[in-house]
Amino acid sequence: MVDFSLTEGDMKLMEVMRAERLRARTIAREIDRIPESQPLTDGDHPIVAGTIAPYKQLAQEELPISGLAITECLMQTVGAPEFNTRPAPSPSGTWIVNELGTEEHRKAYGHLWLVFGVSEPVAGSDPSAMITNAKYDPQTDEYILNGEKTFISNIDLGDGVVVVAKGEPDENGKRPFYNIVLLKGTPGFTLGKPWRKLGTRYQNLGGFSMVDVRVPAMNVLGNGFVNIQTRLNVNRPVQSALGLGMCRSILDFTQEKLAKTGVKVDYAAGRSARGNVDDKLIRMEALWEATWGVIMQCKWLEQQLGQTSKDFQTQVAMAKAMAGKATRQITQGCMEILGPEGLSEDYLAEKYFRDARIIDIYEGPGEIHRLAIARKLLGYRKGELD
């Protein structure tokens, strides 16, 4: 039997997250105005001092929950994150070391704060176009890295990066992907200038170059690109849910503003009995709910079938494609209803509108996920639909 009811634990955790986000909202505008507002790597933001971190509560919750994967997404949907109130529990690079590395890797690097570098100026959506090269030097048992990475979140923070590079061609001319731990301070590894951007300004973005950078062979985590895709697939529905959280904030704000002018949406009225604004809001709420359903089904499949199941992966592409589009449509639709109040810096609506745009770019834009869905469902091969 399909059961969509939330458990007591789910509801409690959503409340914990909502409270955290409402606290953050009180200073969100201030943080957004700071050019390079650093996320924290080693402590909680003072605005949440004395409160339990929502993810810590999730890990230790004793009330029944729908499952770690589902409940994490439910928590993300309650409102916009505003900014990073807590250090990232495990940045992607650190996660890769701990999940894909050997015991030796975990001991050496598992405690470090490492981000993840795949994207390049000429290879974002299509990592196979990657230029960064890792060449083995048998004399020193090192790899020599050359290349450039861009749009890397929080590269200026922490200890380094797990960088994805292509190795030398094998006997069939195929170049393997390597995941390599690259630490700050290694000669030839140079950070670029931070990027300023439209939204999510609380999260820094930058690039780096590698010129004859030598790393010990032991820094290669191996495992190719497939396992990295698994990590991305687990995270994509969470990012999708985060987009719904941003939509929740702007939808609630729009409803509040309308209520102040005497407009109260009547969900029971038929189409012919409701005005344009009501109709628009109801359609946006329906889109929010539909996207919620696809994301939750995705996480349900992850819990039932595992992270490497094909059905889960197809549903990930659906959830991310749908959430990216819904997030853009809902934030845009609210701006249309709000008019000048949407644009005013007196409110946070324009920030949600800016922040939300990223959901349909990182971890794969909608165009790429729609290609992935066609490939998976209809059996197209790469190149046939591009």
Ligand SMILES: Cc1cc2nc3c(=O)[nH]c(=O)nc-3n(C[C@H](O)[C@H](O)[C@H](O)COP(=O)(O)OP(=O)(O)OC[C@H]3O[C@@H](n4cnc5c(N)ncnc54)[C@H](O)[C@@H]3O)c2cc1C
């Ligand atoms: C805030 C932010 C944080 C990021 N963090 C990280 C990070 O930590 N680590 C990291 O490695 N990367 C990160 N990225 C990079 C992100 O993953 C890429 O921006 C994303 O994969 C898209 O790649 P691209 O920017 O090169 O765009 P492109 O691949 O150049 O695409 C540009 C446009 O063309 C479309 N397009 C491309 N190919 C096709 C096709 N075959 N058919 C139809 N349309 C197509 C795309 O959908 C997109 O709209 C981040 C990006 C941002 C903006």
